[in-house]
Amino acid sequence: MFPVLSIGPLSLPAAPLILLIGFWLGSTFAERKAKRSGKDPELISKIIWYALIGGILGARLSFIARNPSAFQGDWKSIFSLNQALLDPVGGLLISVVIVYLLASRNRLSVLSLLDELVPFFAVLAPAIYLSNFASGSGIGLLTELPWGIEQYGGPRHPVQLYLLISSLIVLYLSSVRQGPGQARDGSRFLAFVIFTSGYLAFFLSFQEPQGAILWGFRTKQIISWVFFSGSLYLRNQLTKDEVQHAAI
Amino acid sequence: MENFLAPDFTLTSLDETVISLSDLQGRPVILNFWASWCPPCRAEMPAFQDAWLEFGDSELVIIGVNATRQDSLPEINAFLAAIPVNFPILLDFDGSATAAYRVHSLPTTYFINRSGVITDIIIGGPIPLSLLRIQADQLLQE
Numbered sequence: 001m002f003p004v005l006s007i008g009p010l011s012l013p014a015a016p017l018i019l020l021i022g023f024w025l026g027s028t029f030a031e032r033k034a035k036r037s038g039k040d041p042e043l044i045s046k047i048i049w050y051a052l053i054g055g056i057l058g059a060r061l062s063f064i065a066r067n068p069s070a071f072q073g074d075w076k077s078i079f080s081l082n083q084a085l086l087d088p089v090g091g092l093l094i095s096v097v098i099v100y101l102l103a104s105r106n107r108l109s110v111l112s113l114l115d116e117l118v119p120f121f122a123v124l125a126p127a128i129y130l131s132n133f134a135s136g137s138g139i140g141l142l143t144e145l146p147w148g149i150e151q152y153g154g155p156r157h158p159v160q161l162y163l164l165i166s167s168l169i170v171l172y173l174s175s176v177r178q179g180p181g182q183a184r185d186g187s188r189f190l191a192f193v194i195f196t197s198g199y200l201a202f203f204l205s206f207q208e209p210q211g212a213i214l215w216g217f218r219t220k221q222i223i224s225w226v227f228f229s230g231s232l233y234l235r236n237q238l239t240k241d242e243v244q245h246a247a248i
Numbered sequence: 249m250e251n252f253l254a255p256d257f258t259l260t261s262l263d264e265t266v267i268s269l270s271d272l273q274g275r276p277v278i279l280n281f282w283a284s285w286c287p288p289c290r291a292e293m294p295a296f297q298d299a300w301l302e303f304g305d306s307e308l309v310i311i312g313v314n315a316t317r318q319d320s321l322p323e324i325n326a327f328l329a330a331i332p333v334n335f336p337i338l339l340d341f342d343g344s345a346t347a348a349y350r351v352h353s354l355p356t357t358y359f360i361n362r363s364g365v366i367t368d369i370i371i372g373g374p375i376p377l378s379l380l381r382i383q384a385d386q387l388l389q390e
Contacts, residue, residue: 013372070378070385077376084370084379135371136350152252152350210251 015131016083022127023052029119029175037116044116047102055095062090111186118192122174125167125196133160140206157206166199190235197227251367254279254360255348259313259338262324267311267338269364276387277309277360278380281340281351283319284327289355292374293331299380300335308384310335315354317343359383361390 027048031041063085064071064078071078077085103113132138140157142148148155174192201224209218217225254277258268269277280296282289293312300310314324316339328337340346349358357375359368367390368383 067378067382070381074377074381077378080374080376080379082370082373082375082379084368085376208251 014134018127018131018134022124026120026123029123030117033119034116039116043106047099048120050102051095051098054098055091058094059086059088059091062087109185114189115185118174118188121192122171126164126171129160129164129167133164139208141208159203159207162203162206163199166203170195184238184241187235187238190231193227193231194235197224197231200224201228251365254358254364254366257345257348259340259345261336261338267336272309273364274362275307275309276362277311278384279311279313279358279360281313281315281346281349281354281356283315283354284323285319286354288373290331292355293333295375295377295380296335297333298377299384303384306388308388312337313340313345314338315346316341359387361387
């Protein structure tokens with residue numbers, strides 16, 4: 001755990017810093033991919049940064065909308081830099097709307113845009129797990145396995161590191177170049193979701209439970225299974241369409 | 249440490265009252281680790297005082313734990329003369345509470361429910377009053 005990075009007199013919170021670096025690296029990778037596939041890299045970069053800024057503003061506005069009475073007489077805290085005053089779900093929804101609107105405005109198919117954004121997501125995922133490791137959130141269950149790391153009263157599964165390694169493998173796989181015309185729009189993104197939700201569904205079973213548990217599974221695991229099966233079904237449909245299209 | 253039992257401690261306050269966390273079982277607690285030399289601690293202390301004034305009649309307990317091992321009594325007194333607070337300020341002379349809570353940076357604030365479980369941790373600051381209100385309401389509703 002290293003929640004704060006001390007560089008000389010500066011003390012910087014590690015988790016948001018890692019996320020910001022991940023965001024910047026992801027954006028750079030996505031721009032390169034766009035350039036390779038003949039898309040406008042500046043547009044891809046613009047969409048990513050608009051989604052980030054809109055997402056942060058949306059997360060704060062959504063938080064205020066959910067807790068308006070808490071801000072009475074303390075309106076200046078609307079501008080507080082504290083990340084605890086953000087609603088991640090609200091932020092994510094606003095980001096999705098921004099991406100959709102920008103894609104429509106620039107006459108880009110959403111599926112094609114999602115394919116272009118895969119390098120961004122693939123770089124952001126390890127950054128998220130590393131930031132969780134830094135802040136000590138999402139710790140594992142107690143274990144006697146030799147690679148258990150000492151956290152909160154005993155050796156525990158380093159779940160954040162399991163997820164980090166898995167995401168780096170997915171990052172490698174997603175960076176393998178495809179030949180032209182090999183896949184239909186959306187198949188690259190769906191493959192990324194299949195791999196990501198697959199390793200999440202498996203490795204989250206080693207995490208200390210947080211929140212509700214349904215039928216012995218953590219809520220996050222159930223959501224991962226839903227995404228895994230949904231993406232698998234959709235990708236299968238795309239492949240079928242592709243085969244039929246080729247036959248015609 | 250979220251969702252874990254809050255480690256117990258016994259510390260002496262500035263007015264020499266001995267307080268143990270276990271004495272407060274059944275009451276929600278907001279525990280703020282701070283030091284006089286830490287600018288965000290200085291910036292957020294008025295919000296804790298405002299929260300104490302707002303929730304003073306409820307069961308909520310607000311405690312400031314000074315990391316005294318990294319501080320000094322004259323500095324602490326000067327700090328509290330500039331920013332007076334009414335809630336108890338405990339002195340962690342040997343750093344045992346700071347170590348038990350694995351405080352890596354100051355300020356760090358722990359939100360502890362009636363069962364003695366840490367429900368949230370906020371590392372760094374300053375924490376605004378609005379956030380303390382939300383956390384306090386959640387702890388009191390549990």
